[in-house]
Amino acid sequence: MTADLLIVGSGFFGLTIADRCARELDLKVQVIDRRDHIGGNAYSEIDPETGIEVHRYGAHLFHTSNKRVWDYVNQFTDFTPYVHHVYTTYKDEVFPMPINLGTINQFQRAAYTPEEARAWVVEQAAMLEGEPTNLEEKAISLIGQPLYEAFIKGYTAKQWQTDPRELAAEIISRLPVRYTYDNRYFSDTYEGLPVDGYTAWLEKMADHPNITVTLDTDFFDESQPWNKADVVGQIPVVFTGPIDRYFDFKHGDLSWRTLDFESEVLPIGDFQGTPVMNYADESIDYTRIHEFRHFHPERDYPDDKTIIMREFSRFAEHTDEPYYPVNTPQDRERLLSYRELAKDEANVLFGGRLGTYQYLDMHMAIGAALSMYDNKLAPHFTNGLPLDGPGLVDDGV
Numbered sequence: 001m002t003a004d005l006l007i008v009g010s011g012f013f014g015l016t017i018a019d020r021c022a023r024e025l026d027l028k029v030q031v032i033d034r035r036d037h038i039g040g041n042a043y044s045e046i047d048p049e050t051g052i053e054v055h056r057y058g059a060h061l062f063h064t065s066n067k068r069v070w071d072y073v074n075q076f077t078d079f080t081p082y083v084h085h086v087y088t089t090y091k092d093e094v095f096p097m098p099i100n101l102g103t104i105n106q107f108q109r110a111a112y113t114p115e116e117a118r119a120w121v122v123e124q125a126a127m128l129e130g131e132p133t134n135l136e137e138k139a140i141s142l143i144g145q146p147l148y149e150a151f152i153k154g155y156t157a158k159q160w161q162t163d164p165r166e167l168a169a170e171i172i173s174r175l176p177v178r179y180t181y182d183n184r185y186f187s188d189t190y191e192g193l194p195v196d197g198y199t200a201w202l203e204k205m206a207d208h209p210n211i212t213v214t215l216d217t218d219f220f221d222e223s224q225p226w227n228k229a230d231v232v233g234q235i236p237v238v239f240t241g242p243i244d245r246y247f248d249f250k251h252g253d254l255s256w257r258t259l260d261f262e263s264e265v266l267p268i269g270d271f272q273g274t275p276v277m278n279y280a281d282e283s284i285d286y287t288r289i290h291e292f293r294h295f296h297p298e299r300d301y302p303d304d305k306t307i308i309m310r311e312f313s314r315f316a317e318h319t320d321e322p323y324y325p326v327n328t329p330q331d332r333e334r335l336l337s338y339r340e341l342a343k344d345e346a347n348v349l350f351g352g353r354l355g356t357y358q359y360l361d362m363h364m365a366i367g368a369a370l371s372m373y374d375n376k377l378a379p380h381f382t383n384g385l386p387l388d389g390p391g392l393v394d395d396g397v
């Protein structure tokens, strides 16, 4: 068994590296994944009972403002014109998310103009002093106390089970606040869903004679040929698994949130009339419900059944799938010590959401992989430059 490069993990980051190295540099690339399917958390499959495409690891919506990433992904799939919208249920009433003029006016039973709404929010945020330093302060500074209490506090408590004053302000900065009736969830230039589904797209990326993907193969299992002990130092490795796992948790665990999903097939054509319904009340123990048929209104799905998935969030144990980096001050300290170790790990680059301990959306993972290819892998394989450093941990974000 020979290869020029081993990639551990077949998610978007790993497959982007595999594609570039195989197609551009004509390298023999071996990809391994410990799961029984490719694609990491972007994997989707057809539910056998309804024929509806289900995202096994939660809804994945593709969006980017990066033209290079958009052109790149369009080589492998066409995109539907899907535009993501989210609603949230609070005290048995449904409001549009992210918070916009419609949300504010419905909440206040008012007909505020944009300027009046702004003035009202400023008034409701008046108790804050100084620069916001955490999620709670940041949220109140953006939307004021009453909207925070209604739409953010309970949802965030369920999603993070961490005091919002200990969470990073950036978490909430992901959500726009708009003083118009525009309730698009994302503000990116390009958006859509892969016409033939995520798995077809991911398979197309891997479909090249120079790329071999071997599933059910754990890098840390020494009984299989592509294991860490035998491979590191022999050929270059791009590692996209958890960085703390790579170093055997030597400096302690990095904390993650994991998600549990409960699927249900219902004998009705439409359960909630929209793809994602958030639940803001803390008394409802799931954070949201996905109804997958609504991601593809252009498809011919049955009109007498539908599949829904309730999403629950909790702290991850070693055996759980990691989803969201919690990123407490202790995590950040540990991450720095892992990055130091990674720098000394010759011929191993760390990338992707797990390898860098960063919440990367799909387009960010792809963008970061393209940068790693440009800045590290292509110079190494074409000009013999050393493969050093921890990869591009901050790139593409």
Ligand SMILES: O=c1ccn([C@@H]2O[C@H](COP(=O)(O)OP(=O)(O)O[C@H]3O[C@H](CO)[C@H](O)[C@H](O)[C@H]3O)[C@@H](O)[C@H]2O)c(=O)[nH]1
Residues within 6 Å of the ligand: 059, 060, 061, 086, 088, 097, 151, 152, 153, 155, 156, 159, 171, 172, 174, 175, 185, 276, 278, 280, 361
């Ligand atoms: O109704 C909400 C929505 C969000 N938040 C807070 O805002 C943060 C960021 O919100 P995101 O929508 O980015 O949260 P997720 O990461 O769970 O969202 C995921 O699902 C979204 C679609 O529903 C988008 O696809 C997004 O990119 C994807 O990461 C959340 O952690 C939470 O603290 C709330 O309090 N209430």
